[in-house]
Amino acid sequence: MIKLLMLILLGFVGYSMILGIIRPKEKRGGKIPRNRSRDGxxxxxxxxxxxxxxxxxxxxxxxxxxxxxxxxxxxxxxxxxxx
Ligand SMILES: [Zn+2]
Structure with missing residues (x-):
């Protein structure tokens, strides 16, 4: 039972890490037009x-x-x- 909980926890950590990797890329992509407009x-x-x-x-x-x-x-x- 503890092993199962550990697996779920590891799965959750791994999943959030993957999301953490994907999200900054999306943000970077979204920032490009913003930077352009910020440059005036x-x-x-x-x-x-x-x-x-x-x-x-x-x-x-x-x-x-x-x-x-x-x-x-x-x-x-x-x-x-x-x-
Ligand atoms: Zn023209």
Whole structure:
């Protein structure tokens, strides 16, 4: 009977250890977007193709006096052409 209790206890400890291993990984994965937003990385929308991208990766350009952000020079060109 004691052996059975020990087995259950070991099983419980092993199970919680496995959960403990899995959980931090999930937390790490969940923290990535949070860290990005904490860095003050503003997301901007490319008006040409509708892509959202971090402001640091975007190409800023003034079109008709309004500032727009583009994912690529190609989008900037096409957007200017369409104006
Ligand atoms: Zn684009």
């Amino acid at each position: 990385e503003k997301m901007v929308e490319d008006p040409q193709c509708g892509t959202f991208l971090p402001i640091s990766d975007a190409i800023a350009a003034k079109v008709n006096g309004q500032e727009h952000f583009f994912c690529s020079k190609k989008c900037l060109k096409e957007f200017k052409k369409a104006q």
